[in-house]
Every structure is written in C-alpha cells, then in structure tokens.
Amino acid sequence: MRVLLTTWGSRGDVEPLAGLAVGLRELGAQALVCAPADEEFAALLARAGVPMVPLGPTVHSVVAGPKPPTAKDAFRLAPELVAARFETLTAAAEGCDALLATGLMPAGARDVAEKLGIPYVLACFHTLGLPSRRFPPGARPGKQSPREETDLRVLWEQDAQRVNALYGEALNRHRAAIGLPPVDNVRDHVLTGRPWLAADATLCPSRGMTELDVVQTGAWILPDDRPLPDDLEAFLDAGAPPVYVGFGSMAAYAPKDIARVAIEASRAQGRRVVLARGWAGLAPIDDADDCLVVGDVNQQALFRRVAAVVHHGGAGTTTTAARAGAPQVVVPQIADQPYWAGRVADLGIGSAHDGPTPTSGSLSAALASALTPETRARARTVAGTIRTDGRTVAAKLLLDAAGRDRRSVTV
Template structure:
C-alpha cells in the first residue's frame, strides 16, 4: 500500500514507485485523493480514494485522524508492506495500522530538510510537542481500540528513526549525522511525444524560457512578471497553465501556452526553467540539464533553491510574487553560458534508478521478514 493525502507533487513519486513494483511482478495499491484517478488509470494502478480531511470547526485535527485511521485500516488489510508520505497525522495512523497487522512500514520524504535528524534538538522536540498536543490524544485512543500501547513524540513515530529519502544525492547530499535511507529520486520515464503545435513552436526559434508554477499560490502574478522579464531579455516563453489555468498576456507569437505535457522532453529544449521549486520539477529539470530559476514559495522549498545556486546550475528569488528586477537579474544569471555548463555537469552526475532501487528494497523487506518499521 502506497499512501499520500497530498498534492500531485506528493503523489507522483509514489506513482513511479508503483510502476516499478508492477514491473517486478508485485501488486501496488495507491491510497490517494480522487484527483489522482486519471493519472493512475494511465498506468493501470488501482486506486483506493482517500478523502481530504473533513472540516470540524470544533476540532479539525481530531476529525481528520479518525478519518485517516478508518481509511488506512480498510486499505491495508491484504497488504504486505506500506509506504507513507506527507501528512503527519495520516502517517501516524498508517503506521499504527501497519503495527497492528505486523507488516513493514516506511515513511518517505522528498528533501533533507524534512528529516528528523536534520533538525536541531530543540526544533525536533517542538515538532513532537506540537503533534502530541494537536492529535496525540485521539491517535492513542484509536491505538487503544486496536490493542496497541500509547505513543509519545508522534512526529518521531510517524517519520521513524530512519526515513527513506527519495532525492538524488547530487541535489540532496546527506550531511554527517543525518539519518536516512537515500534511494535516489522516484521519477517515471515519460515517453510521450510533445504535441505537434508545441514542437512547431520550439522549432520556429531559439530555445524559450519555460514558466510554470503548478498549484502554488500567487501563480498568476509570478507568471506575469516572469513573462515580462523573459521578454525584456529577448527570450521567447512557454507558459504552463497549471492548476490556475493561466492565460497568455496577449496574442504575440513569442509566447506559447501548454497544459499537461512531457516535461522530461520539454526541459531538454528550453533555455531556462522558471518554476515553483517543487522537488519533482527541480529533479526533472536537473536531469534534463536545464538552468533553473526557483521561485521560493514556502520554507520547505528553500533547500533546493539554495542547493541549485550552490551548484552553479541556476538562480533563486523569493516568492510568491517576485519583482521584475529580481527575476531579470536571475534570468541574466541563468542564461549565462557558465550556468548552462554547470547544469549539464549536474545532469551528468544524477542517477535515474531511484524508484527501481526503492521497489527492490520493499520486496526485500517483505521476503526477509524484516522488522515492521524502518529502523
């Protein structure tokens, strides 16, 4: 069972893992929100829909935990191993159910910044106290109903002593003392051809600047400024409509809008990729050797933006709506020949087998009857 109650960025790596498990002859059940159904149907991966958390004005955390326990218990009955990501309360419920069933449980993160041992002790304890205060009581009530002992430090419990990290060692090297099982990024090769009209646009001029912000807040303002800054540098633009169905600013022929396309193929043909610093997008662009501009939206995204700058493979600006001057300066850096050289060097060092490595590890955990948590 693969569980995530998150966005497309949280679910997509698990889709890659599911595909690799199936290639090895194993069955994979995805537990994810209903909006993942179309993507999973493309790969013939079964979906057990999980509902997003109910709105309980008196105690939303409590209502959510009950829902998560019920959903996890229903999904995991015939499973041999479970993998969870994302929402802390949901992961605690999933691990509790796995513990009751006596099957292995693994938690996966997408960035070193989310690893418990990457936090200083005071910060880690603050996370544990916060989680215990929010939903520790209801988690232990539900555990008692399953015949399980109470737990303290729910943050540590959900993430385990040694989480898995689905991130490339080049982009996310582990510092000494930081504990994780690093598999490499979970990215499924995309063989889809680019649409004919997009291919024609690419062929009609120099490599354009890609602008896309997924489901990030402030996408409309950020995209508008990015298009203006790219045009000021004499660049053509490909604008990803994303969740907010962004529109081109005008009918000029130097801009082209796209929906869902093969970014692995597209990023190999752009001058720069300007995006929201999502882990998956950062990895795909890096594998393609594209210089990047990462627009930082939330605290957890700071890691990859700083790492790309450190590697010399791109630039970073603060979001959610960067200024024209900030994006213009970032574009000058990203368009420099040295930046493209460094981006190509990064691409040459990255591995592409992360999901396959993780799939083999999961099957090994089952066949060898390893302990029921990652330790």
C-alpha cells in the same frame, strides 16, 4: 507480493509513488496507491496503470482557495486525515505484505501496519523534517517557539510538541479503538529511526543532516513517454528555445501577477515563453504569439528543449529540470522550496530568486544569470550525475522488507 503505498499531498507527493509502483511492477510485484482523489492525481495513476484508492479530502479543495490555509484549517484537517487513514488503509492493506507512507505527516499509517503485522516504511523527499543538529525545524501550525530560542535541541522538541497537538489526540483515540497502546511522540513514531529519502544524492545530500539512519534510494522517477502536443511542438520549432514558467500546485501561494512578471522578464531577455497553467491558472497577458499556455505535458521531454525553467522549487520539478540539463530560476514560496532554491544556486545550475515575490526586473536579472553559457554548461554536467534508478533501488528494498517476518512493523 503486494504492497500498499500511501500519501496525502500535492502532485509532488503522488507522482513519486506512481514511479515506485512502476518499479515494483517491473520486479513482478503488485502495488496499490492510496492518495487524495484529485482528478489530476487519478489521471496520473491511471496513465501509469496503477490502481488507486481515494484517501481523505482532495488537496485542491484544501489549498486552492483565494487565501492559503490557516492554522485553524490545519487543526481541522489533521484529525480528519488520521481518521481517513485508519479507515481507508485498514481496508486497503488487507492482503498486503508491506505499507509505505509519505506526504503530509502520515499519522495513522504505521499504526495500521502495526495492527496488521506488516512492515512499515516512512519515506520523505528531503531532509528538512528530520530532527537535526544542523538546522531548525520548519514552520508548523501551533504554539510557536520563542524568537530568542536558538538551541536546536529545544526547537526540535517544541516541533514534536506541535505535531502532538495536531495529531496526538486523534491518533491515540484510534489506536485505542483497535487495541493499541498510546504513543507519546507522534512525529518520531511516524518517522521511525530509519526513514527513506527518495531524493538524488547530488541534489539533496543526506550525510550529516540528521541523526536518524536515513536510507537514500534516489528519486522515484515515473517514466513518461507521452509525445508533446502538436501546438507545443510547432511552438518549439518556430524559434529559439523558450523559457518555461510554471508553479505547479501553488494555487493560493503563487506570487501575485507572476504570469505578467515572468512574461515581461522573459521578453526582457529576448525569450519566448511556455506558460504552464497549473493550479494557479496562469494565463497570457496579451495576444502576442511569443507565449503559449500548456496544461499537463511531458516535462521530461519539454525541459530538454527549453532555455531555462522558472518554477516554485518543488522537489519533482527541480529534479526533472536537473536531469534535463536545463538551467533553473527558482522562486520559492513555502516548505522545502527555499532549500531546493539554495541547492540550485549552490550547484551552479541556476539562480535562486531573493524572496517569494519577484518583480519583472528582479526576475529578469535572475533569468539573465541562468541563461549564461557557463550556467548551461554546468547544468549539463550535473545532469550526468543524477541517478535514474531510484525507483528500482527502493522497490528492491521494499520487497526485501516485505519478505521478512511480517510481525516486524518497521524497517
């Protein structure tokens, strides 16, 4: 059996698909991933032994400029991605038995599956984009809701209108070209009534969060058995556990001077620092030997050996740190990151920094809270509740869906 998995987004959108692809392979199925052709993502998928087909522009080319992308950029990118999905996925999905999509509003993926007559699944890594009676929609480019509007039903309707403005014309034009009727609500069309949630239930409970029939599988964790680099091993062995600081794919979004702020905050707590370079290009602030810069390393192994993890609050980093039992300090910047910061604080496994731009003092205070014995003990307790079988659960569900009537276009 052969399955097509697709996404467009940061590493946090790509790595779970690599994990799911491994889960499918473990069950004897083949998986192909369509994803942006950033070198980092291509290397990750190659390491997992998963074939890749490039999709759309690289993410780095969109988000790694000196300033964050604008609304104008979003309205230019949206139809470009729709066109890329119709072209790339149509070819890649030939001979496939199911198509699963995730990442930035994958408009076009369901439509390709519909044309080919294969099941389609929409997966997400949190519940914040799912219409809800409990919380308002997140920020999205386009005409904004009036500040005085508080009716959640109205706010979610206006969110759907913003999605239509971004994707509607391009989606329906491409649907018409392959003989499919138009859709009038792109968001709900993409989401379906039964989206999958690839997140751990302890970290991201789904009950009551949306009226959709969510299928929660657990996180899709990619196994990582890479040894840590020799210099990192030597650094870890040379003293007490250091603080890890990393902001992943946050290039233009990373707080100004975050390397300096984080190093000074860690030193104030008597801790050395492992600084992840990431897309923000974090670098040491002096020649002191208490700071080591690393590139792409095995976080699953590293986080078990650090005193705390300071990060931006991506779903993947939050889950990896939670599994490792490492206390966390989350400095959220955009999208779902404030949610993960709140969950870390609510669970007592770390601290949520108040605001996206820390000072040495404010980050030192958050770090002091995360470094307490009580927080460390709580983090270890919660680590024992994190399920590790999410990729297998999802792989079995996907193969079951693929084995049904191929004319069923959603599951």
